[in-house]
Amino acid sequence: MSPHQANRPSLRFGANYVPSRGWFYSWLDFSADDARRDFADLAEIGLDHVRVFPIWPWIQPNRTLIRRRGIDDLLALIDVAAEFGLGVCVDLLQGHLSSFDFLPSWVLTWHRRSVFTDERVREGVGTYVGLLAREVATRENVFAVTLGNEVNNLWPANPTTAADSTRWAAELVEIARAAAPRLLSLHSLYDAAWYDPEHPFTPADCVEIGDLTTVHSWVFNGVSAIDGPLGPATVTHADYLVALAAANSPDPARPVWLQEVGAPRPDIGEADAAAFVRGMLDAVTANPALWGVTWWCSHDLDRGLADFPEREYDLGLFTVDHKIKPATRELATVIRDLRAGAGPSPAPLRALVCDVDLRAVPERRAEVAPGSPFHREWVRLRESGPLAIVNATDADDAEYLGARGVETVLSPA
Amino acid sequence: MSPHQANRPSLRFGANYVPSRGWFYSWLDFSADDARRDFADLAEIGLDHVRVFPIWPWIQPNRTLIRRRGIDDLLALIDVAAEFGLGVCVDLLQGHLSSFDFLPSWVLTWHRRSVFTDERVREGVGTYVGLLAREVATRENVFAVTLGNEVNNLWPANPTTAADSTRWAAELVEIARAAAPRLLSLHSLYDAAWYDPEHPFTPADCVEIGDLTTVHSWVFNGVSAIDGPLGPATVTHADYLVALAAANSPDPARPVWLQEVGAPRPDIGEADAAAFVRGMLDAVTANPALWGVTWWCSHDLDRGLADFPEREYDLGLFTVDHKIKPATRELATVIRDLRAGAGPSPAPLRALVCDVDLRAVPERRAEVAPGSPFHREWVRLRESGPLAIVNATDADDAEYLGARGVETVLSPA
Numbered sequence: 017m018s019p020h021q022a023n024r025p026s027l028r029f030g031a032n033y034v035p036s037r038g039w040f041y042s043w044l045d046f047s048a049d050d051a052r053r054d055f056a057d058l059a060e061i062g063l064d065h066v067r068v069f070p071i072w073p074w075i076q077p078n079r080t081l082i083r084r085r086g087i088d089d090l091l092a093l094i095d096v097a098a099e100f101g102l103g104v105c106v107d108l109l110q111g112h113l114s115s116f117d118f119l120p121s122w123v124l125t126w127h128r129r130s131v132f133t134d135e136r137v138r139e140g141v142g143t144y145v146g147l148l149a150r151e152v153a154t155r156e157n158v159f160a161v162t163l164g165n166e167v168n169n170l171w172p173a174n175p176t177t178a179a180d181s182t183r184w185a186a187e188l189v190e191i192a193r194a195a196a197p198r199l200l201s202l203h204s205l206y207d208a209a210w211y212d213p214e215h216p217f218t219p220a221d222c223v224e225i226g227d228l229t230t231v232h233s234w235v236f237n238g239v240s241a242i243d244g245p246l247g248p249a250t251v252t253h254a255d256y257l258v259a260l261a262a263a264n265s266p267d268p269a270r271p272v273w274l275q276e277v278g279a280p281r282p283d284i285g286e287a288d289a290a291a292f293v294r295g296m297l298d299a300v301t302a303n304p305a306l307w308g309v310t311w312w313c314s315h316d317l318d319r320g321l322a323d324f325p326e327r328e329y330d331l332g333l334f335t336v337d338h339k340i341k342p343a344t345r346e347l348a349t350v351i352r353d354l355r356a357g358a359g360p361s362p363a364p365l366r367a368l369v370c371d372v373d374l375r376a377v378p379e380r381r382a383e384v385a386p387g388s389p390f391h392r393e394w395v396r397l398r399e400s401g402p403l404a405i406v407n408a409t410d411a412d413d414a415e416y417l418g419a420r421g422v423e424t425v426l427s428p429a
Numbered sequence: 430m431s432p433h434q435a436n437r438p439s440l441r442f443g444a445n446y447v448p449s450r451g452w453f454y455s456w457l458d459f460s461a462d463d464a465r466r467d468f469a470d471l472a473e474i475g476l477d478h479v480r481v482f483p484i485w486p487w488i489q490p491n492r493t494l495i496r497r498r499g500i501d502d503l504l505a506l507i508d509v510a511a512e513f514g515l516g517v518c519v520d521l522l523q524g525h526l527s528s529f530d531f532l533p534s535w536v537l538t539w540h541r542r543s544v545f546t547d548e549r550v551r552e553g554v555g556t557y558v559g560l561l562a563r564e565v566a567t568r569e570n571v572f573a574v575t576l577g578n579e580v581n582n583l584w585p586a587n588p589t590t591a592a593d594s595t596r597w598a599a600e601l602v603e604i605a606r607a608a609a610p611r612l613l614s615l616h617s618l619y620d621a622a623w624y625d626p627e628h629p630f631t632p633a634d635c636v637e638i639g640d641l642t643t644v645h646s647w648v649f650n651g652v653s654a655i656d657g658p659l660g661p662a663t664v665t666h667a668d669y670l671v672a673l674a675a676a677n678s679p680d681p682a683r684p685v686w687l688q689e690v691g692a693p694r695p696d697i698g699e700a701d702a703a704a705f706v707r708g709m710l711d712a713v714t715a716n717p718a719l720w721g722v723t724w725w726c727s728h729d730l731d732r733g734l735a736d737f738p739e740r741e742y743d744l745g746l747f748t749v750d751h752k753i754k755p756a757t758r759e760l761a762t763v764i765r766d767l768r769a770g771a772g773p774s775p776a777p778l779r780a781l782v783c784d785v786d787l788r789a790v791p792e793r794r795a796e797v798a799p800g801s802p803f804h805r806e807w808v809r810l811r812e813s814g815p816l817a818i819v820n821a822t823d824a825d826d827a828e829y830l831g832a833r834g835v836e837t838v839l840s841p842a
Contacts, residue, residue, distance in 0.1 A: 038494070039491075041490040041491055041494055041496075044457075044487060044490065044496060044498075044499075045496065045498050074457060074487075077454040077457065078452075078454055078734045078735060078736070079735040079736055080733055080734060080735040081451070081454055081733075081734060083454075083457060083458065085457075085458050086457075115539050115540065116534040116535065116539070116540065117534055117537055117538040117539060118534050119534075119537065119538070121529040121530055121531050121532075122529065122735070122736050124530055124532065124537070124586075125530040125532070125583075125586040126528050126529070126530060126582070126586075127528065127529065127736060136736075140735075169539070170538075173537075173538040173539075320493055320494075321491045321493060321494060322491060322492040322493040322535070322553075323491070323492055323535050323540060323549075
């Protein structure tokens with residue numbers, strides 16, 4: 017049985033943890049009891065992990081000052097997760113969250129310097145990453161650190177080039193790995209890295225840096241405009257990103273974590289959310305490269321908090337007063353079924369050949385972007401079953417295809 | 430006896446409070462005991478007040494979220510000051526401190542908008558200013574609020590025009606005044622407002638907005654380059670700024686608070702600091718417009734904290750381990766002598782005529798800047814005794830001159 021033919025009982029399911037009370041501002045008034053109430057919600061629906069987000073400038077307000085209590089609050093949150101049997105991935109450099117950048121005063125205005133390229137900033141960030149990785153690794157339920165949530169959103173405010181971005185992430189992942197060898201050490205970018213020809217963070221960064229590849233699937237990136245909330249392009253976008261990531265990995269066995277996926281309004285209306293969850297998960301969980309799925313996010317955002325993009329307010333699995341939603345029940349059902357080995361029957365895996373080697377020619381990224389002929393062809397063929405992607409350079413390599421479990425190679429029409 | 434002839438027992442002396450442990454980052458881990466130890470130092474040398482600086486984005490991390498505990502910590506600090514008989518001025522919008530800007534994520538990067546001109550930001554800041562003014566006014570030892578420390582340092586990162594800056598400050602001072610009628614409601618700018626022809630914050634703002642005029646005298650602005658640490662231009666610069674402010678006030682009785690003055694290295698070496706303190710205070714305390722003097726700052730900066738300009742580390746009256754400095758003993762002596770009525774014998778007040786009406790023609794500010802012919806002439810004449818400034822338009826107005834206590838009017842050579 018090749019890896020894609022398992023019934024996937026080992027797939028991980030979790031939530032990106034957004035505190036129900038006070039959003040991430042709540043770090044300034046950390047309450048273990050509030051976290052306890054939130055994590056009880058998540059454990060109840062069968063999730064096995066949370067991804068958590070400390071706020072960088074509140075822990076490291078000066079380049080040479082890392083606040084002990086900031087770390088202790090983070091450890092306390094992790095311990096609360098353990099009470100509920102939840103594993104934890106800690107994202108380190110926030111950095112960017114839901115349209116807001118949290119940056120310390122030592123990189124802003126009169127001290128303006130790029131987080132990605134300034135040597136002293138990189139030194140300070142390296143200290144922060146190493147120390148936090150070492151600290152959180154003392155907790156057995158922590159399984160991973162990510163450098164930060166979609167750090168490419170810190171650009172263009174922080175100038176960088178593709179080469180600088182790569183060096184920055186590679187350096188920091190090594191620091192985290194050395195500090196916490198037991199943990200997965202990861203990098204995380206939003207999908208412009210895959211689709212935008214000019215973007216100074218590249219597919220190579222995604223598949224070469226860190227212990228597995230993370231992808232974040234947001235249908236407001238263009239796919240929902242193709243065929244609406246429940247159309248095949250929309251519902252399979254997460255699977256498509258996982259497939260792209262798998263095709264471009266130098267290691268054919270490298271897993272891909274769907275680290276963020278959600279049902280954002282208005283692209284996906286409330287009435288369609290449950291069906292979207294079902295369709296999206298049916299598609300992506302059939303992808304043999306998938307490591308796990310982490311929903312964005314755990315809890316809605318209090319409408320008393322201002323200036324967020326409208327879609328950020330209703331992304332929670334639970335409301336701010338802990339009410340479950342229909343889409344959340346659907347997610348819980350899928351998790352239960354997969355754990356029971358009731359996943360879709362494995363089919364011989366087909367793969368579509370991609371002529372663009374995204375690691376070699378990132379300037380051609382538009383050719384795989386949502387709405388491109390390649391993407392549309394993939395979506396069309398995906399309707400008849402699981403569909404991997406292989407790069408043209410690998411398409412005749414039997415050993416490679418075997419390692420990926422691909423039995424049939426299809427060329428674009 | 431005209432007001433300038435008093436022996437000034439009512440002059441106020443205080444310190445800008447910089448926590449000895451953790452600088453302003455200590456707000457994130459507020460300790461009343463640490464503040465107690467610091468304020469004991471200040472009370473011991475006879476100071477009567479402190480100016481304190483909460484950090485805006487930590488209290489108002491979202492436009493519509495003002496943290497109760499942030500306010501409670503501020504009130505606790507004020508209460509500690511009361512234990513030592515210290516009055517308190519609270520600066521609200523920090524904002525800018527020692528080269529660092531603290532700005533909330535809701536005005537940065539993806540939410541980038543000017544603190545001075547954006548309507549929603551002004552609304553949010555207005556709420557903050559009103560609420561904090563009301564809260565701190567509940568404490569009897571609080572006597573003033575300032576909108577923020579040298580808010581003109583928030584420009585150019587936050588674009589503004591002279592008209593916008595004026596509207597912004599006037600609006601906020603009114604909000605503070607309405608919320609806390611008992612308190613002095615004040616505005617504070619660094620001296621580019623007086624000297625830089627292009628600066629979008631003007632002398633008119635200084636003398637027309639708020640209940641008295643504040644000036645900040647820093648000899649690294651050019652005066653120390655004229656004649657060194659103990660030269661007359663350097664030693665009388667604080668007095669010069671007070672004189673300029675008094676000359677340009679629409680109300681001839683409006684007091685001027687020397688809200689910041691210090692002995693920065695390398696302009697003033699450690700060996701000269703005590704003599705500088707004596708000379709500077711002898712000059713400025715003879716100025717009848719003076720309301721009080723607030724030293725910058727209470728405590729040195731821990732050299733373990735990075736990225737501050739070199740001169741910021743040693744500005745304290747006390748070291749980080751609470752050791753007093755020679756200049757501090759000199760300050761304490763001057764305070765004791767003035768309170769005992771041992772100030773300099775009053776002399777008939779002379780005034781030098783200034784041809785530039787700074788409120789009317791701020792584009793001519795360079796004509797009064799350090800090193801300008803007017804400034805040099807004032808410094809020369811100041812050597813023979815206290816010297817006010819009167820604008821040419823007021824120089825023949827006997828009633829005006831009487832109100833200011835001016836007996837002799839001198840024209841520039």
